[in-house]
Amino acid sequence: MFGTSGIRGEFGTDVTAGLALCVGRALASDGRGRVVVGRDPRDTGPLLVDALTAGLRECGADVVRLGEVPTPTVARSVEWYDADAGVTVTASHNPPEDNGIKLWSADGSAVVGDEQDDIVERLKRDDYDTKRWDEIGNTRTESNARRRHVDAIVDAVTVDPPLSVVVDVGNGSGRLTSDVLRQLGCEVETMNALPDGEFPSRPSEPTAQNCEGLQRVVAESDADMGVAHDGDADRMMAVTETGRFVPGDVLLALFARQQAVPRARVAVPIDVSMAVQDELSQVGAETTYTKVGDGHVAARTTEHDVVFGGEPSGAWIWPTVTRCPDGPLAAAKLAALVTNHGSLDALVDDVHQVPIRRENIRTDAKREVVERVRAMVADRYENVTTVDGVRVDHDDGWFLVRASGTEPLVRVTAEARDGDRMESLLDSALDLVTTAADTVDAETSPA
Template sequence: MFGTSGIRGPIGETVTAELALDVGRAVASEGADRVVVGRDTRETGPALVDALSAGLRECGSDVVSLGEVPTPTVARAVEWYDADAGVTVTASHNPASDNGLKLWTDDGAAYVGTRQEGVADRIRQGRYDFVAWDEYGDRTRGRDARTRHVRAVVDAVAAEYVANRDGADRGGGTGAGGDAVDLGLDVVVDAGNGSGRITARALRRLGCSVETIAAEPDGTFPSRPSEPTAENCETLRRVVAATDADLGIAHDGDADRMRAVDGLGEFLAGDTLLALFARDAADAGERVAVPIDTSIAVDTTLEAIGASTTHTRVGDGHVAERTRESDVVFGGEPSGAWIWPDLTRCPDGTLAAAKLAELVARRGPLDRLAAGVETVPLRRTNVETDAKREVVEHVAERVGDRYANVTTVDGVRVDVDAGWFLVRASGTQPLVRVTAEAGVDSEMESLFETATGLVEEAREAVAPAASD
């Protein structure tokens, strides 16, 4: 039921109003007395919010409804409205035909482990704690959530800039408040017709000149697919390259992800951006939480300053959980999820955009910063299949006797002297994700071909029709 990032899938198949109703019932029955609810721009969002809210209320939970807002706004608002949990109706970077639900704890982290299993078990068993007719929960509107989100981002980043500028201030602001700081950057923000348009507001408050692309909310995503990849963000790349912009920002549908384009119009690899954020956040002796599919370039970058990584399963909830350890000061995923646990345990695309702008204003052009990250040949691809878990299991059986160093904490990872490859089932889409990395291109390509060959062989073995 739950993948790496909540519940997601095609509307009318995996995700239905009945499922949303049951999720609401289960969350309330697990003890959440007040729940914050929001949604992204998808066309099916309002109906699912209504069903979710009905389930919450008939099991006694009060609902604070935020309407259409970014996912990190919902996660942050759990604390703002003194709630016990939050639920976002979103499929994040998935296609417009999908939707889903993502659950948030009272400290802004995604449900994982026992919290997630408690909800799933109740739904499987149909075990809900219904209340009497006169004990139904109330439904109220939280009207200032976007404003509070922008203010929180601006205040945090402005304070950091003032504390760290030490003569490197490009904008010349002198105050400690957000409105007194001038980062002095030109930024292009591609909201992808999702909920991330508040990023433009935050950056303007920080003294940036901002041009927007696809800022009109439209859950059919007419401007580009929701996932902010290099291919999908070609318009952003062209606009940045053709202007004097210092950088470009791209979000997915619910703005929990943030990807970046440098001033030359080059789309930064997720691992490079992760290394830049990690190096800026960590000091000697501290750790950064990253998923198992992260490039060793991040390890190398951190080793240079005496810091290190700690690996988790893929999924921002697992990364956030690791940041509860006292020496873990930052967490991130190459896909574009970035977590500063002292501010929020939810990946916050608006916060990440403002943090990146502050970093560029303080340390110089993004292309030069990226050039300072020593990259390692790495390649990723996705293989479509409706039998993703069976394919991964088949690969695990094949590699068990062929390689000495096999890890199955999340999919199948094989480490050899030259490098490593990972085969894992996507937690959000009908895909098997393949990653390979090695010290030189030829060895990386060899590992990549081995991994993709194993996946294709497994796909034919477990679902012959998929290869027709």
């Protein structure tokens, strides 16, 4: 039911008003007395928020409704409004026909582990503590959460001298980034800033391909950099002043290097590039690996010597500020980094990149395919790790096969310090997935 970023799937089949109602009931029945609720711009969001709110109130929880706001605004609002939990109705970077439910703990981090398991078990048991008519929860609307978010970032970041920045909102919830940067003194041009849950301007995920428009605008202007968000603005990706898309691993290396000190650690998922460790080793710091998913990265940042956490997909966590991925904060942090060093192009060129490629294979049997790959590699390779999918390490590189936690995909990553070797490892991994998928199809097809 829960993936790496909460519940997510096609509205009406995987994600329904009935499910939202039950999630609300489960949260309140587990003792959450006050819950903040927000959503991204998807057309189905208001309906799901209404159902979720009904479930919360039915079991006695008070609800603070934030309206359409970025996911990190919801996570931060848990503390601001003295709540016990937060919920964002969002499918993040997924297509418009999808929606989802992401849960936030009392400390503003994503719900994972035992806390998530308790909710799942209650949902499976259909076990809810519904209240009498005179004991139901109250509801109120707060309209200043967005402003509090802007003010919090402006208080935490300085951009001096200010920059010229292009912000591609992607028709999502991230338009407050332009407010943040303007208050920090920057000159800002926005793209695709009108919220629209159908994401008409570009697909929601801020990949290099989907950000080609941003790259052109920045390259043809005098802007110092460009930033792009996904639908709920927990992710932030960047474009240099010459219009180059910055790979997520490089952006992670830049943020990590800025935060690191000797003997510090940076939390990263198991699919991150060796380039991050290369950069950290120069300052005497190191990586600590987690499962893929910002919740797992955030959980690791609770350890005292972990100073930063990030994923190459665009989730960045500064644990002394907030333990949720915060796209607007990341945009401001990147602007500060650029203004201190003069050029994002120069910063990117300073990171020694290691050849790495990521491919996706669509399948409705993603977990069965990965399990089949696990069985196939068990006797074929010596160094196999199964903490999250199947990772095979060699002396000169590695590949990883894992099921996406948010989409019907098997994700394949390969890396090696030599480009040809990387391609060879990727081909090996793709062959394994193809063979596994064919086997699973044959086993499940009618005779």
